[in-house]
Amino acid sequence: MPVAALAAARAVAVLGTAATAERAGRLAGLGGDTCAEAIGALMAERLLEGEQFLRFVHPLVRSAVYSDLTPPVRQRWHKRAARLLDEQGAPPEEVTVHLLAAAATGDAWVVDRLRRAAASARARGAPDVAIQCLERALAEPPAAGIRGDVLLELGSARTFQAPAAAASQLAEALADTASWPRRGEIALALSQALALCGRFDAAAGVLRAAISEDGEADGVGGSGSALVMSLQAALLNTARWDIDARPVMRPMLQQLKARADRGEPLGPQLHASLAIELAAAGQDLAGAVRHAREALRSTPRLLPATPAPRLVPATPGPPARTGPPEDYATSEMLSETSTVLLFADLADEAQEWAQRWLRVAQQRGWPVASKVAATAMTLISLYRGDVTQAVTYGQEAMEETGDTWISALATAFTVPALIERGRLEQAGTLLARSGLSGEPGATWIHNTVRHARGCLYAATADHAAAARELLAAGELAERWGVRNPMLMAWRSDAALSLSALGDHRLAGRLLAEETGLARQWGADRAVGIALRAAGVTDRTGRGVELLTEAVAVLRGSPARLELARALLDLGAAHRRAGTRGLARELLRESLDLAHALGGLALADRARRELVAAGSRPRRDAVHGRDALTPSELRVAQLAAGGQTNRQIAQSLFVTQRTVENHLTSTYGKLGITSRPELAAALALPAGSGYT
8 A cells, every 4th residue: 555544544543533634644744635545545445434533444453553653653643643632622631642642751831731631630520530641741841840830739639549649749849849829838738638648747747837938927817818827727627636736726726716706707717626626625515606607608619610621722821720629628627517516416407517518529529528528427327326327327438548547537436336236246346457456546536446445345344444445535535625525425434334343433523524514515415425324323312313314305405316325224223113114114215216226236225124124025127227238228318319320329439230239139128119119118217306
């Protein structure tokens, strides 16, 4: 065949799906007529086909022609193809394919287009593509003046896939950059990656150094620029988690409170920090709720926009400097702030916000943000008493979280739920598998793990080990300044084990302190838990009185399982006192409530007490909502809410086949045959406190 035929075939092979006769001619350096004749000859031999766009009839022939080009020639052709397509306004994705296959030559234009392609990929929720583009841009290499920018973009894109590697690249970007405010922007991104790795003290150090560079910042004062306020908010949020970094917060918080008292405007992150700290101290429920709601009202402004892919030639200039589409800081802030509402007994409001953020994160394909929101939902479900739901969300939060702290926190919230399910061995296995059986770290996350371990020891009747763990968790909580029993009811938990060991004096002191702190904060759940523990351990003859008050208080709270627990203990007390009729009434209510919520361990206790009180309680059902696994329940709930199998798969980051298998199993356990029947079959019975 004519020499031009080979040149045209090579051009079509390189251009791929973007191949047209005109583009092939320009790429191969052939005149219009020559190229048309060459393509005609190739079509006559049944090698090419197509009218507007050309393609090889046989992929094997295309592969052979493409491979026949030596690597240096092939790379140069790809570079020319990229410029050609870019000039003609081809979609950025088509240009990027050729840039990735081109040789690195230090071309600023290549770096610019790859950065733009990475920004577009991140906006579409494709961080892996963005990382590939930015790694290639870094290899080009970029000019010294923008190398730090490329490292920043690469580290930010990698933060949610590999935060440790991202932190290394962002630290390099910070070292390569000399100008402010760019150094501040890099410091903010670096602190985020370090925090995701659980290196809160290091993250706080980076933020403090950046704030000092502003030249005017001093605590929460300073220049007042948006960047400095973001750095300050990040420092408050980061230092909160690490006991060694926590002292830096105190002067900042005092100044922040003073600004709030003067009515000065605060950003959502600062409102969130104030809400969380007030809740931790247990000092001002109304103020904590006010600041939490102010932060949450800013949610729509905090959600990053998702621009449509650009289909026109790029305009000159560097890509816009935007934050990562998966906004970790926003996710953490919203999840933590929603739990402030939970600690104020506003469980419905807390759940609404957490579920809203979870839906947004799932719809946009943000795995890390969705895991943070699912962790919040685990705690909310646990506090509300929906044990089955807590295990379901906990499992979702722990899946594929990589080298982040999210899995540890989700584990700390899931272990108590498994205890309530009566799955003590599974709870212990979960701690061991997560690497959380040894000496805990110095973060608040690990202190919640310590508390969960203490509760597990108590459930297995190892009260000596339970008391050690719970008292240690309490000592650390005091050092953190976390005094609110709504955040960690370590005093009542420890008192129950201490009482079992015979140390009634210390148990009584802890319970008196917790009752006082709970009343000071004003949330019924905390007051009821403290009163119930005081009633169980009482040795003065006031046990029934305290338990009766606990039941009355908990009836006004959203903590339905805690109500079931208090009802059980009050019923048992009446049985021992000989008032069996009242005992049976209380115990039946406890059994029904505990079983409906998935608190199988508590339900078993209530059933045994009923037998002792002369009643014949029903056994657990083999089928129904409680027979579903956590994964089956989550899939079924989303399906009942109207999502398709494909949408559910995307939300939970699983395959459609997995969704189909879960639904098939669910239909069998619920005794239904179709999707429209799910909502009614999943509904909790009346009296559980849920709809």
